[in-house]
Amino acid sequence: MTSFDQTLDVKGAKCPMPLVKSRKAIGDLPVGQVLKVVATDRGSVADFQGWAKTAKNVELVGQETVNEGGQDLYLHFIKRTA
Amino acid sequence: MSNDFITYKPTPDVLLAGQPQVEDWAALAQAGYTTVLNVRGDAERATVQAHNAEAAGLRYLHRPWPANELEPEHVAELAAIINAPETGRLVFHCRSATRVGLMWMLYRQLHHGWTRAQAVAELVAAGYDSDSLETFDYCADDYFERNGAPVAS
Numbered sequence: 001m002t003s004f005d006q007t008l009d010v011k012g013a014k015c016p017m018p019l020v021k022s023r024k025a026i027g028d029l030p031v032g033q034v035l036k037v038v039a040t041d042r043g044s045v046a047d048f049q050g051w052a053k054t055a056k057n058v059e060l061v062g063q064e065t066v067n068e069g070g071q072d073l074y075l076h077f078i079k080r081t082a
Numbered sequence: 083m084s085n086d087f088i089t090y091k092p093t094p095d096v097l098l099a100g101q102p103q104v105e106d107w108a109a110l111a112q113a114g115y116t117t118v119l120n121v122r123g124d125a126e127r128a129t130v131q132a133h134n135a136e137a138a139g140l141r142y143l144h145r146p147w148p149a150n151e152l153e154p155e156h157v158a159e160l161a162a163i164i165n166a167p168e169t170g171r172l173v174f175h176c177r178s179a180t181r182v183g184l185m186w187m188l189y190r191q192l193h194h195g196w197t198r199a200q201a202v203a204e205l206v207a208a209g210y211d212s213d214s215l216e217t218f219d220y221c222a223d224d225y226f227e228r229n230g231a232p233v234a235s
Contacts, residue, residue, distance in 0.1 A: 014213055020150050023150045050149075
């Protein structure tokens with residue numbers, strides 16, 4: 001499991017809400033810290049990859065899929081870089 | 083159209099849509115649509131889609147506007163595309179049709195001077211559910227917090 005400093009739960013949120021909430025949350029973290037985002041939207045995997053490619057202040061340091069109670073959870077680890 | 087192709091029709095000339103499948107391009111052309119606007123970020127997928135859509139006779143535009151941070155210039159570019167004579171009837175798509183619904187709502191507010199209630203009512207009439215409306219509200223609040231209150235143009 002990738003290490004992280006804070007967690008943001010966006011289970012049930014539809015695109016683009018997980019990204020908007022993550023952008024706001026990462027802005028509250030000190031540079032160098034990692035935000036773990038927990039999503040249920042399968043499309044969030046590509047969405048977070050796309051965000052990390054274009055954003056100047058974040059790096060996607062990990063993505064994982066876990067199953068919790070029969071539900072797939074998509075975990076995204078975003079590091080604030082600037 | 084394919085069974086899992088999500089569509090909403092706020093006006094006769096605009097279809098807000100999720101990801102079309104290969105078999106949908108010809109069906110969209112047959113239904114009278116002339117231009118496709120894709121806002122998804124994946125350039126490789128867009129290249130394949132452009133080939134398939136153009137083979138069906140559709141004009142194809144790819145604008146990977148950032149889902150997490152829409153700005154007035156993105157909505158202005160959308161307005162320019164909608165109002166360009168060469169656009170004709172438009173298929174405006176993302177993955178699940180939620181982001182394009184949000185952009186349509188912002189377009190109505192910013193370029194037609196609609197209130198949010200008017201814009202939401204149009205989307206509800208087109209078939210968007212309460213989960214989508216919650217997303218529109220949250221993301222529109224974020225947009226206007228960053229960019230100021232809507233002004234009709």
